[in-house]
Amino acid sequence: MTSRPAPFFIAALLILWCAMAAFATSNGAWLTNVSQRERERVNPYRDQPDAVAAGRRIFLDHCAHCHGQDAEGTKKRPSLKSSRVQHEATDGDLHWLLVNGNRSQGMPSWVKLGDPQIWQVICYVKSLH
Ligand code: HEC
Structure with missing residues (x-):
């Protein structure tokens, strides 16, 4: 009889795991992984109109097929x-x-894009508000 609870225990764990996986979808959980130092980094291309235009091209090339043409x-x-x-x-x-x-x-x-392109695409994304 001691082995009896095991299937229930496993089922309960599975349900919990599924619930957590569903919760993890686009809930911004990634934000909690960013260190304070990374969070405070300043975009060297900030307020440069050229960077928004360059970022838009990067977005259309690499991001639009997942996030949509207009993001x-x-x-x-x-x-x-x-x-x-x-x-x-x-x-x-x-x-x-x-x-x-x-x-x-x-x-x-997107590390392969290189830092300047990453900051430029961020300029574009942030220009969309
Ligand atoms: C293969 C598809 C795919 C491509 C290509 C892609 N993304 Fe994403 N992106 C995702 C998915 C899926 C998520 C949701 C991740 C999550 O749930 O935390 C996401 C999340 C994000 C988020 C966070 C959204 C939020 O609400 O937390 C940003 C910002 C983002 N992507 C920007 C970009 C940019 C910029 C590019 C191009 C350089 C890009 N993505 C390319 C699939 C993609």
């Missing part, structure tokens, strides 16, 4: 016009996400 999001990919991306997240937070990605949730790393 409104697609089926399972979040809008980048949300208050989380526009207000809650700093440029430093977005830089951290673009460098590290959030692969378990389907967001690739």
Whole structure:
């Protein structure tokens, strides 16, 4: 009889795990992984109109097929016009996400673009509010 509770225990764990996985979808949990130092990084391209235009091209080349041409999001990919991306997240937070990605949730790393391009695409994203 001692082995009896095991299946129930496993079922309970599975349900919990599914609930956590569902909760983890685009809930901004990645923000909690960003260190204070990364969060406070200043975008060297801030307030440069050229950077927004350059960032837009990068966005259309690399991001639009997931996040939509106008960044409104697609089926399972979040809008980048949300208050989380526009207000809650700093440029430093977005830089951290673009460098590290959030692969378990389907967001690739963009470290291969290089830092200037990453900051430029952030200028574009932040220009959308
Ligand atoms: C393969 C599809 C895909 C591509 C390409 C992609 N993303 Fe994402 N992105 C995602 C997914 C899925 C998420 C949601 C991750 C999560 O749930 O935390 C995400 C999340 C984000 C977020 C955070 C949104 C939020 O609400 O927390 C930002 C900002 C972002 N992406 C920007 C970009 C930029 C900029 C590019 C291009 C350099 C890009 N993404 C390319 C799939 C993609």
